[in-house]
Amino acid sequence: MALMDTIRLKAKMQKKRILLPEGSEERTVQAVALIQAQGIAEVTLLGNTDEILATAQKFNVSLDGVSLVDPEKDADYAAYVDAYYEMRKAKGVTPEIAAKTMKDTKFFAAMMILNGRGDGMVAGAISTTGDTLRPGLQIIKMAKGISVVSSCFIMELPNKAYGDDGMMVFGDCAVNPNPTAEQLAAIAVSSAQTAKCLCGMEPRVAMLSFSTKGSAKHELVDKVVEATRVLHEIAPELIADGELQADAALVSKVGQLKCPGSPVAGKANVLIFPDLQAGNIGYKLVQRLAGAEAIGPICQGFRYPINDLSRGCSVEDIVSVVAITAVQAQNL
Ligand code: ACO
Numbered sequence: 001m002a003l004m005d006t007i008r009l010k011a012k013m014q015k016k017r018i019l020l021p022e023g024s025e026e027r028t029v030q031a032v033a034l035i036q037a038q039g040i041a042e043v044t045l046l047g048n049t050d051e052i053l054a055t056a057q058k059f060n061v062s063l064d065g066v067s068l069v070d071p072e073k074d075a076d077y078a079a080y081v082d083a084y085y086e087m088r089k090a091k092g093v094t095p096e097i098a099a100k101t102m103k104d105t106k107f108f109a110a111m112m113i114l115n116g117r118g119d120g121m122v123a124g125a126i127s128t129t130g131d132t133l134r135p136g137l138q139i140i141k142m143a144k145g146i147s148v149v150s151s152c153f154i155m156e157l158p159n160k161a162y163g164d165d166g167m168m169v170f171g172d173c174a175v176n177p178n179p180t181a182e183q184l185a186a187i188a189v190s191s192a193q194t195a196k197c198l199c200g201m202e203p204r205v206a207m208l209s210f211s212t213k214g215s216a217k218h219e220l221v222d223k224v225v226e227a228t229r230v231l232h233e234i235a236p237e238l239i240a241d242g243e244l245q246a247d248a249a250l251v252s253k254v255g256q257l258k259c260p261g262s263p264v265a266g267k268a269n270v271l272i273f274p275d276l277q278a279g280n281i282g283y284k285l286v287q288r289l290a291g292a293e294a295i296g297p298i299c300q301g302f303r304y305p306i307n308d309l310s311r312g313c314s315v316e317d318i319v320s321v322v323a324i325t326a327v328q329a330q331n332l
Helices: 003-013 026-038 049-058 077-091 095-101 105-114 129-140 181-199 219-234 246-250 252-258 276-289 315-330
Strands: 017-020 042-046 067-069 120-123 150-156 167-171 204-208 239-244 270-272 293-300 306-308
Touching: 003 181, 003 315, 017 026, 017 105, 017 315, 026 042, 026 049, 026 315, 042 105, 049 067, 077 095, 077 105, 077 129, 105 120, 105 129, 120 315, 129 306, 150 181, 150 276, 167 181, 167 276, 181 204, 181 219, 181 270, 181 293, 181 315, 204 219, 204 246, 219 239, 239 246, 246 252, 276 293, 293 306, 293 315, 306 315
Parallel strands: 017 042, 017 120, 042 067, 120 306, 167 270, 204 239, 204 270
Antiparallel strands: 150 167, 150 293
16 A cells, blocks of 8 residues: 555544644635545645635535634634744734734644644645744743654665555654754754654654765764764664765675664665755755655644645645644654
């Protein structure tokens, strides 16, 4: 069964409450029809109720069983304004700014999740990555023990020799431009968790560099060496090794030659890139040149899951990201 079918099936087994703050957006409303029909999640659409209903009517979508929330008319609006002001006053937020911010459906959705009115959120069909993630960074914050929010892609390769029968997880390819060694270790922990939770993998994590076990000396290599040390310290149970070049991580013969005895070399299924330039370029090269399917970016490390859509997303993409978010919520 294809991975996305498995994830949709998992989502149905324990329905989670997913908030969609771009409630009157046309693809989002059409996705709700599929999510409802397939029983993937319980959904709440946020926004102006008249606009949501007009979009639903335009596409002949029934909103039976779908909750609608208009922040400004919601009974908790004033309480959320106060809570946001308290949370952010040290950062210069005034009561006026808090009142305006809570009218933003993405911020309001984050506050709903924090207050137990939802299990996760999906947005980004009409918002930038920054605008989608910022409410989560400010209000939801990170999961216990995780110092940074990051992202990964699940890569499904036509060549089944790599990873787990062609499946691999690449992180971070979309969020942190230049992580510190500590942040890189946190990205590795989160990517391993995502590999377990969404792919059912037993992660074998390679901390990638242009050096394998001291073959090159450079401050960029030092960062990956230090990240590997921190990773072993914070997650001693995780099968992980570094610093490794990509071929040493992926190809058995090269791994045995350059890094004999490594539990990861030659059989890595989770690749951690040293920065966003490498990660973003890396996943796109594998997608385009090797014909891999790239599922993501999947956000990881939040206390409650939030995922960012591409603005070019299709209705089916939204359904898939809602299913991913629901399964992440099941695994908290
Ligand atoms: N994890 C945890 N907290 C974070 C993170 C993070 N990764 N990034 C920022 N924060 C916190 C900050 O500490 C700050 O907290 P505070 O206000 O309480 O002090 C708050 O979040 C806001 O920080 P900003 O620096 O203002 O972050 P901003 O909101 O501008 O940006 C973002 C965050 C959008 C994730 C930024 O890092 C970014 O633009 N990353 C690159 C995204 C990108 O362009 N990706 C490539 C394209 S995607 C693709 O190709 C699939």
